[in-house]
Amino acid sequence: MVQAVRLALHYGEENLGVTDVFGEDVGPPLGGVFTATQGLKTAWNTPLDERGIVGTAMGIAYAGGRPVCEIQFCDYGFNTIDLLKVAGNQRWAGGGGWELPLVLMTPSGSGIRGSLYHSHSFESWASRLAGWKIVMPSNPLDAYGLMLSAIADPNPVMVLLPKALLRLKGDKLIPGEPADPDKLKSMIDAPVGDRSRWKPNWPDVKEFFIPIGTASVVREGDSATVVSYGRTLPLCVQAADSIRKQSGATFDVIDLRSIFPYDWKAVSASVEKTGRILIVNEDTEVTNFGEHLLRRVIDEHFYDLVVRPRVLFGRHLPGIGLNPVYEQNSVPQLASITTALADLMSEEA
Amino acid sequence: MPKKNSMPVKDRGVETGDEILSAERCLQIHRIMVRARAMEERMIKMSKSGEGFFWIGGPGEEAFNACLGLQIKKGQGPTFDFLHLHYRNSATMIAMGMELIDGIRQMGMTWTDPFSAGRNFPSHFSRKEWNVVPVSSVIEVQFAMAPGTALVQKRHGDGVTIVVGGDAGAAEGDFTTCMLWSSRPGNELPVLMITMNNGWGISTAHCTQHSCEHTIERGKAYGIAGEVVDGNDPVASWFAIERALRYVRSTRSPFMLEAMVSRLHGHSSSSGAPRSADPDCLALFEERLLSANVIDRPGLERVHREARQEVDAAVEKAGQEKKPTPAEIEKFTYAPSAVDAVYPDDYTGLP
Numbered sequence: 001m002v003q004a005v006r007l008a009l010h011y012g013e014e015n016l017g018v019t020d021v022f023g024e025d026v027g028p029p030l031g032g033v034f035t036a037t038q039g040l041k042t043a044w045n046t047p048l049d050e051r052g053i054v055g056t057a058m059g060i061a062y063a064g065g066r067p068v069c070e071i072q073f074c075d076y077g078f079n080t081i082d083l084l085k086v087a088g089n090q091r092w093a094g095g096g097g098w099e100l101p102l103v104l105m106t107p108s109g110s111g112i113r114g115s116l117y118h119s120h121s122f123e124s125w126a127s128r129l130a131g132w133k134i135v136m137p138s139n140p141l142d143a144y145g146l147m148l149s150a151i152a153d154p155n156p157v158m159v160l161l162p163k164a165l166l167r168l169k170g171d172k173l174i175p176g177e178p179a180d181p182d183k184l185k186s187m188i189d190a191p192v193g194d195r196s197r198w199k200p201n202w203p204d205v206k207e208f209f210i211p212i213g214t215a216s217v218v219r220e221g222d223s224a225t226v227v228s229y230g231r232t233l234p235l236c237v238q239a240a241d242s243i244r245k246q247s248g249a250t251f252d253v254i255d256l257r258s259i260f261p262y263d264w265k266a267v268s269a270s271v272e273k274t275g276r277i278l279i280v281n282e283d284t285e286v287t288n289f290g291e292h293l294l295r296r297v298i299d300e301h302f303y304d305l306v307v308r309p310r311v312l313f314g315r316h317l318p319g320i321g322l323n324p325v326y327e328q329n330s331v332p333q334l335a336s337i338t339t340a341l342a343d344l345m346s347e348e349a
Numbered sequence: 350m351p352k353k354n355s356m357p358v359k360d361r362g363v364e365t366g367d368e369i370l371s372a373e374r375c376l377q378i379h380r381i382m383v384r385a386r387a388m389e390e391r392m393i394k395m396s397k398s399g400e401g402f403f404w405i406g407g408p409g410e411e412a413f414n415a416c417l418g419l420q421i422k423k424g425q426g427p428t429f430d431f432l433h434l435h436y437r438n439s440a441t442m443i444a445m446g447m448e449l450i451d452g453i454r455q456m457g458m459t460w461t462d463p464f465s466a467g468r469n470f471p472s473h474f475s476r477k478e479w480n481v482v483p484v485s486s487v488i489e490v491q492f493a494m495a496p497g498t499a500l501v502q503k504r505h506g507d508g509v510t511i512v513v514g515g516d517a518g519a520a521e522g523d524f525t526t527c528m529l530w531s532s533r534p535g536n537e538l539p540v541l542m543i544t545m546n547n548g549w550g551i552s553t554a555h556c557t558q559h560s561c562e563h564t565i566e567r568g569k570a571y572g573i574a575g576e577v578v579d580g581n582d583p584v585a586s587w588f589a590i591e592r593a594l595r596y597v598r599s600t601r602s603p604f605m606l607e608a609m610v611s612r613l614h615g616h617s618s619s620s621g622a623p624r625s626a627d628p629d630c631l632a633l634f635e636e637r638l639l640s641a642n643v644i645d646r647p648g649l650e651r652v653h654r655e656a657r658q659e660v661d662a663a664v665e666k667a668g669q670e671k672k673p674t675p676a677e678i679e680k681f682t683y684a685p686s687a688v689d690a691v692y693p694d695d696y697t698g699l700p
C-alpha cells in the first residue's frame with residue numbers, strides 16, 4: 001500500500017498540481033518512516049512541529065499551492081486539533097471566500113505492535129471535524145484512487161492510512177503499475193545505504209479516481225451486512241468467507257472507504273435487503289463513529305431489522321499495551337469478528 | 350480620501366525625531382483613523398443596544414494599523430502581500446479600502462456581511478481579493494499559517510506575508526512555530542511578524558507572565574532582527590513599517606516588529622468596553638496636526654462629522670439588508686468538487 005501512496009503522490013505532482021509533500025522525515029534521505037514519500041520531487045523535511053506542519057499546509061493552500069502534509073503517526077496529531085477545526089470551518093466562516101485544497105495523510109490504527117503511541121485510531125475524532133472529508137483505504141488500489149481524489153478535491157481531505165496494512169500487497173494493479181512486484185520495487189524503492197545519487201524510475205501510472213463518498217461492496221450476500229474500513233476490513237472479509245464455507249451464509253461486506261461523507265446509500269440498501277448489520281472498527285467504543293452509523297440504521301431502518309444491530313469496536317481504554325495480550329484483547333481481531341458475525345447470523349429473527 | 354484643497358496645509362507635515370511624514374500623508378492617515386474610530390464606537394453602541402451581540406475591535410491601534418494598511422502591496426495571489434490579521438485590525442482594512450458598511454454588516458450579522466455572511470464575530474475579516482485570510486478567534490493560529498503563504502511567495506515575485514497578533518498570544522507555541530519555520534537555514538521566508546503590545550491579555554498584565562519585556566527579543570534565538578516602535582505615533586509607525594517591509598521584501602527573510610499600543614475600550618464588550626485613560630493615538634495625533642498647522646480645528650471637526658455621517662448611513666443601510674435564513678446554514682461548507690459523489694456542489698446535510 002505504501003508504494004501505491006507514493007505512486008499517487010507522484011501522479012499528483014505530475015498531473016494534479018501538487019506543489020509540496022512535507023512532514024517529519026518525509027523528504028530525503030528517508031522519504032517517510034513508512035517510505036510513502038520516497039523519491040518524490042516536491043518532498044521536504046520539516047521541523048518536528050505538527051502544528052507548524054498543519055498551519056503551513058493551510059498557508060500554502062491559501063496562497064494557491066497544493067500541499068500534501070503528513071503527520072508521522074495520527075497519535076501525534078492531537079495537538080493540531082484546533083488547527084484542523086479552523087481548516088474545516090474557514091470556508092464556512094468566511095462566507096465561501098476561500099478554498100483550502102489540502103491533503104493531510106497520517107497512519108492510523110493498531111497492528112504494528114506500536115504500544116500506546118503508535119496504535120491510536122483517529123477516524124472518530126476526525127469525523128467530528130465538519131468541513132473536512134475523511135477517507136481510509138483498505139487496499140493499495142483504493143489507496144491510490146482515494147489519494148488522487150483527495151488531491152483533486154478543493155477542500156481539506158484527511159487520508160487515514162491503516163498502519164497494519166501499509167505493507168500489504170494488493171491483488172489488483174494500479175493502472176500503469178508493472179505486474180512484477182520485484183520490477184516495481186527496483187524502480188521506485190530507494191536502495192539501502194547511500195541514496196544521495198539515487199533517482200526513482202517512475203512507471204507511467206494513470207489517472208484513477210475513486211470518488212469520495214463511494215463505498216465498495218467487496219462481498220455480496222443476503223444473510224447479513226458487515227460495514228468496516230481500514231485494518232478490520234480484510235478481517236471481516238476473511239470471517240465472512242469462512243462462515244460462508246461452513247454454513248453457506250452469505251454477506252454483504254461493505255468497505256466504507258470514506259468516513260465522511262460516508263456512502264449511506266450503500267449501507268441503507270444493504271440493511272434493507274438483509275435486516276442484519278454488524279459495523280466493525282477499531283476505534284475506542286465511547287462516542288465511536290460506528291455508533292453514528294448505528295444510530296442512523298436504527299432511525300431509518302428500525303422496521304427493516306430482524307435482529308438487534310451491533311457494533312464491534314475497540315475497548316474504552318487509556319491505550320494499547322505493548323505485550324500482545326493487550327492489543328489482542330483491546331481491538332477487534334479475526335476471532336472476535338468471526339464470533340460477532342456468527343452471533344449475528346445465529347440470532348433468531 | 351482627504352479633501353486637500355479645502356484645508357490649510359503646511360508643507361512640512363509632522364515629524365518624529367528626524368523623520369517627517371508629509372502633510373498630505375498625515376491627513377490621509379488621520380481620516381482613516383477617525384473613520385475607524387467612528388465605526389468602532391458605533392459598533393460598541395450596537396453591542397449594547399441589541400443590534401449586535403458582541404464587539405471586539407481596535408480602538409487604540411488605529412495609528413499603526415492605518416500606516417500598515419496603506420503600505421500593503423494589495424492584490425490577489427502570491428505575488429501580492431498576504432495578511433494574517435487579528436481582531437483589532439479594522440483600521441488596516443479601512444486603509445486598504447474597506448467600506449465602513451462592511452464592518453457594520455458583520456457587526457449586524459447580515460447575510461450581506463462580506464467577511465462571514467453573518468456568522469463570525471465583528472473584526473473577523475476575510476477578503477480573498479486582498480489576500481486577507483479569514484481571521485479566527487483562536488488566538489495565534491495565524492502564526493502557524495503564515496510560513497505557508499510566505500513559502501509560496503518566495504517562489505513568485507516579491508510579495509510578503511504579514512502576520513499580526515497580540516502580546517499575550519505570543520505565549521502560544523504558534524508564535525515560536527512562526528519564528529522557527531521562517532528562519533530555517535537556506536529556507537528563510539518573507540514574513541513580517543507584528544506584535545501589537547497593549548500590555549494585556551484580557552485581565553492579565555503582560556509583565557506578570559513574561560520575563561522579557563518585548564516579544565521581539567525572542568527573535569534573537571532564531572537570528573531574526575526586530576524593532577520596537579511607539580504604535581501610538583503614526584509618524585514613527587509609518588517609517589518603522591516602511592523599513593520592515595523593505596527589509597522583508599528585499600531580503601526574502603523574516604523580521605519582527607512590536608508596536609506599543611493602547612487598548613482604549615478594554616478587551617471587548619464582555620468587559621463592558623469602558624473607555625480607558627490610556628494614551629489615545631488619535632487625540633495625540635490631532636494635537637500634533639494642529640500644532641504643525643496641517644489642519645485647523647474646523648477641519649478636524651469636519652473629518653469627524655463626515656465619519657459619523659458615513660457610519661450613520663452605513664448602519665441605516667445595513668439594518669435593512671437581508672439576514673441569513675435557515676435555508677443557508679449549510680452553505681459554503683465545501684467548495685464544489687468533481688471527485689465527491691455525495692457533495693459535488695456544497696454540503697447539504699448528512700449523506
Ligand SMILES: Cc1ncc(C[n+]2csc(CCOP(=O)(O)OP(=O)(O)O)c2C)c(N)n1
Nearest residue numbers: 486487488515516517518519547549550551
Ligand atoms: C487559543 C485561545 N485561548 C484563549 C482565548 C480567549 N482569549 C481571547 S482574546 C484573549 C487575550 C489575547 O490577548 P493578546 O494576544 O494580548 O491580544 P489583545 O486582545 O490584547 O489584543 C484570550 C485569552 C482564545 N480566543 N484563543
